[in-house]
Amino acid sequence: MLTERQIQVLQVIIDEFIQTAQPIGSRAIAKKEDIPYSPATIRNEMADLEESGFIEKTHTSSGRVPSEKGYRFYVDHLMSPFRLSNQDMTTIHQTFEREMLEFERVVQKSARVLSDLTNYTSIILGPQVFETTLKQIQIISLTDYTAVAILVTSTGHVEHRHFNVPSTMQSSDLEKLVNILNDRLVGVPIIKLQQKLYGEVAQMLKRYSSDFETTYSFLKDALLEQQPVKLYMDGKTNIMLQPEFHDIHKIQSLYTIMEKEDEMAHLLRTSGKGIKVSIGQENQLDAMQDCSLITATYSLGEEQLGTIALLGPTRMEYSRVVTLLNVLSKRLTNTFDSWH
């Protein structure tokens, strides 16, 4: 186990390295106020810390750098709760203060504020609308053979899909159809739409429609098409500000992975409830082996809605970032609760 003094040294190394991105030497540590020991003593402690894998050398005669195990220890045991500056707090509050109604805007602004305050890249996974219900369906025909279906959910989310209208259908048929659908489906949770459609509505339609098969299949197209979960990112260029990403190839592989929305979405979706920290190799994706990803979930009532995350170098301001994500995820949760 680590002695009190070793922990103290480790803390200084990590804190310092997070600030400077430079290896820390024994002399520098000894100069710190809380450290009443000589460089030689520190060197002994550092040798021990290195042996147990909490710090590393970049070469034989360099100062020490935290290892991933070191960061992990820091995050799990050492991290002191961060006190956000007043300025940061007002920035956050202002984001939510202004009259804002649309879900997407709130999320977008949150992403912006996160990346602005941290200089890392923010990623927000839009809500998976489990609890939300269908508010209304509209079908508006555009030409003789095309129309657009508009779904509005109880949270005010609007989705629209274009589809081909079967040639056997008249516009009066469409109207009747919309009535049936609204009759049967309004108030139904979005995720149960499919089930309902296969069941009740299918029954209903069979009785009513002369051409059940086509009607039914186009309905499936319009209502059930896989709705992509939306991903909001901001501050992608921030990554390039970090000295550890001055290498084009690293940047490129990172950007390439970030462009793959489904992989990113999957990553955020499978992060557990609450705040999670993935350091370096702990990340699944190869391109992120030099990064840390901190995720936090926001929710509505009991239901987990989505995830907000920050992506930066393993040398991350963990305590500040965790605090920020905490504040923001709570703020988001509150906002959505207040709509309900």
Place this chain on the structure above:
Amino acid sequence: MLTERQIQVLQVIIDEFIQTAQPIGSRAIAKKEDIPYSPATIRNEMADLEESGFIEKTHTSSGRVPSEKGYRFYVDHLMSPFRLSNQDMTTIHQTFEREMLEFERVVQKSARVLSDLTNYTSIILGPQVFETTLKQIQIISLTDYTAVAILVTSTGHVEHRHFNVPSTMQSSDLEKLVNILNDRLVGVPIIKLQQKLYGEVAQMLKRYSSDFETTYSFLKDALLEQQPVKLYMDGKTNIMLQPEFHDIHKIQSLYTIMEKEDEMAHLLRTSGKGIKVSIGQENQLDAMQDCSLITATYSLGEEQLGTIALLGPTRMEYSRVVTLLNVLSKRLTNTFDSWH
């Protein structure tokens, strides 16, 4: 003026440099089939070409590199029409072939195909809907004090806005309001909405509504809010593949400018009709001084709808890119015409 032989040399230099990104020496040029002269002769011609500013040296004893003036001459006079490979053509056709209804998808796919085929970054400015008319307005109330307005245009574009409902309004009032709006505004070109709203509809409302002022102001919010022109980009990482962009700082300033949607939109919007080529310093934006931007417009009928563009290094495959943009802008124009 340039002699026939000088033009020949210039052509080789540009063609070669576009491929290799390396300065071209007299020996390399003399080896070309079409060139029956010795390196010494070529050197004389090169000296002349340099004097007139069409080519440059990177240092005293290096081969020559095209100058921006050289590229400009190439684009204006030398460029031979490019024959797209069958593979490229089928890739393009497949993009449009599949049953596709939604405007956004078509544009997105176009952006993807452009960046895939060129390894440059594609930028498409969504349509400015001059001619399109309002198809239908829906207002759906979400809570007692919020509602969402949905506008559908004749091209099938769907916009929605959230807004606060004045507390004096009942849901029955909303319904009546929607009826009035549809009555008066359906079929009106989108750009004339504002005018109509200020005129006729205002009259109508004054007569009908007890609380004209609030109703009117919330309508303005819902209908006239500046709708952002949408910008679709693809292949942003492609820029990093180019050897001239191995410098982080260039990349960063380029990415930063690309994130400013309004500036990019303005840039594309003010590009003239047809195909335009901006080489290096000809570009307005500082961050693009090492790039070339090729733009092409697509339209519906006489009305110019939007712009598609490719952003790459000044050392660009001009002739291929121009051909591609030509094909694609025509394809887009056709597609939209067929909807009309």
Place this chain on the structure above:
DNA sequence: TTTAGCACTCAAGATATTAGAGTGCTAACA
């Protein structure tokens, strides 16, 4: 247990060396 002292290591910056690609110029040639 702590510390001073010292030899040792390594990265990074400065400087020198070399090889090769390419030029410009001159003089000869067709």
Place this chain on the structure above:
DNA sequence: TGTTAGCACTCTAATATCTTGAGTGCTAAA
């Protein structure tokens, strides 16, 4: 008069060499 061979010259880029300074590990003394 246009073309070319030849040669001295220039500059880059790669490689090797040297120097400095930060930092370590170990030992012996306090």
